[in-house]
Amino acid sequence: MTDVKLVDVSLRDGNQSIWGATGVTTRMVQGVAPLLDQVGYHAIELVSSTLMATAVRYHQEDPWERLRAARDLMPNTQLGFLTTGKRFISFHRTPDAVFELAFRLLVRNGVKRLWVIDPMHDMDGAKRTAEMAKRVGFEEVIGGICYTTSPVHTDEYFATKAKELDDCDAIDSVYLKDPAGLLTPDRVKSLVPLLRSSLNTTPLNEIHSHSTTGLSPITVLDAADLGIETIHCALPPLANGSSHPEAQRLVHNLRARGHNVNVDLDAMAKASAYLQRQGRIKNLPAGSPNEYDEAYYRHTIPGGVQSTTRRQLGEIRRADLFDQVIEESVQVREDLGWPIVMTPFAQYIVTQATLNVITGERYKQISDEVIDLLRGDFGPLPGAVNPELMDRAMATKRGQQPVNDGGDVTIADLRRRFGTTISDEELLLRAVMPAEQVDTMYAAKKNSATSTLQRLLAAVNDRPSTSVSVSDGTTKFSIQRRASNEVGNAVDGTAQGATA
Known part of the structure; x- marks a missing residue:
């Protein structure tokens, strides 16, 4: 019997898996956060750099305001961030100085738990990231073993990689991450004991497994039977499908197996009802249980990437290419040396599979990111690379450049480039995102109804007795502040007209 703790991933991984990373808004976080805080979760996986980017790009929302809203509305629940440790928002290698600034700002804005995963299993890099995180104030850092299937990713491979994390004081625990939902009950029964035997001082006590093949609701139960005490899950409509096991059903199943789970199911139901209502209003899809699909083990593309790819192909009016792109990805992965x-x-x-399909010739055009990968920016690839592909990539101008670890960029450089008076939060966004997207977000923020109301309230706050009225011809908004001797120093606001 295990005392099981739950980590909710609805707002981060559920959003990326079911809603293409674009469904959740700041207003939605504000609405659901107080309900999530009542559940009794061990932590909330709130954000990744991808979701910070989509807040700016698709919603013109300040991601830092979203984090602060979650922090203020979930005071009883630890908030978490997922990082690969080598990139932040940009899909290229991020300079260490920028990464440290990002970590410092995450802590400043309320995020105190960090999952560190290096998809290439560069454990020295993962340990450096963990040490940086602890240095800037993260309270809990979890190092990851990232599961996949390939000729090179054997149980012994994973055990060797786990052992490399054991001597890092900055890593509090290790977790098994299954981003594509490939773990089976049999494999978890063999892998978890082997990983634990390779760790002498650092516990392995957490699992993150997607429901893409329909197996993870059973796989995580078997993990609990093995003593794994922290399980990731999601709430409908952001559960199941390519997301994670449904939280309510998981609780019932864990308890049926004799495990203890101390959570408030009524609060879960209320939070889920809110998210379902928002999904219906915004015409967003709801996750449903997947049937087992043996063919999925060929391409292993995670659900969130599949939904994003489908959306992006639709945006260029080539949605019909989706199946071809997924099939081509099988060969691309093998040619690249089996990256996870x-x-x-x-x-x-x-992306490379899409280029191959659209151009009609394999590797006629090679993306910059693939060249960077082959050049070694993210460390050595786990298997042998197709020599013809390597020759083509290294013959390009980009391929002949030295490995870029970003070590020569400093915050002082960024200040000189972007300005000395802007906030650290704005500086970071400008360092890693297109200028026009950041400009549009800040313009929208300045002109939003909320900002206008805040300025009106500030205008009357220091005056003992005053009133302000604003009208656009159809709507009139009035704020009146009465002095303390005029009925309790109140501030009254009224809205009149056709709209408010």
Whole structure:
């Protein structure tokens, strides 16, 4: 019997897996956060750099405001961030100075738990990332073993990689991450004991497994039977499908097996009802249980990448190419030396497969990201690379450039480039995102109804007695502040007209 703790991934991984990373908004976080805080989760996987980028790009929302809203509305729940340790928002290698700034700002804005996963299993790099995170104030850092299937990713391979994390004081625990939902009950029964035997001081006590093949709801139960005490899950409509096991059903199943789970199911139901209502309003899909699909083990593309790829192909009016792209990704992965199919390499593989399909010739055009991967920017690839592909990539101008680890960029350089008076939060966004997207977000933020109301309230706050009225001809908004001797120093606001 295990005392099981739950990590909710609805707002991060559920959003990326079911809603193409674009469904969740700041307003939605504000609405659901108080309900999530009542559940009793061990942690909330709130954000990744991808979701910070989509907040800016698709919603013109300040991602830092979203984090602060979650922090203020979930005071009883630890908030977490997922990082690969080598990139932040950009799909290229991020300079260490920029990464450290990002980590410092995440902590400043309320995120205190960090999952560190290196898809290439560069464990020295993962340990450096963990040490950086602890240095800037993260309270809990979890190092990851990222599961996949390939000729090179054997149980012994994973055990060797886990052992490399054991001597890092900055890593509090290790977790088994299954981004593509490939783990089976039999494999988890063999792999978990082997991983634990390779770790002398650092516990392995957490599992993250997607429901893409329909097996993870059973796989995580078997993990609990083995003593894994922290399990990732999601709430409908952001559960099941290519996301994670449904939280309510998981709780019932764990308890049926004799495990203890101390959570509030009523609060779960309320939070789920809110998310389902928002999904219906915004015409967003709802995850449903998947049937087992043996063919999925060929391409292993994670659900979130599949949904994003489908959306992006639709945006260029080539949605009909989706099946061809997924099939081509099988050959691309093998040619690249079997990199694990998760962010960012899943995107690299799918992008290259898309280029191959659209051009009609394999590797006629090679993406910059694939060249960087082959050049060694993310460390050595786990298997042998197709020599013809390597020759083509290294013959390009980009391929002949030295490995870029970003070590020569400093915050002082960024300040000189982007300005000395902007906030650290704005500086970071400008360092890793297109200027026009950041400009549009800040313009929208400045002109939003919320900002206008805040300025009106600030205008009357320091005056003992005053009133302000704003009208556009159809709507009139009035704010009146009365002095303390005029009925309790109140501030009254009224809205009149056709709209408010």
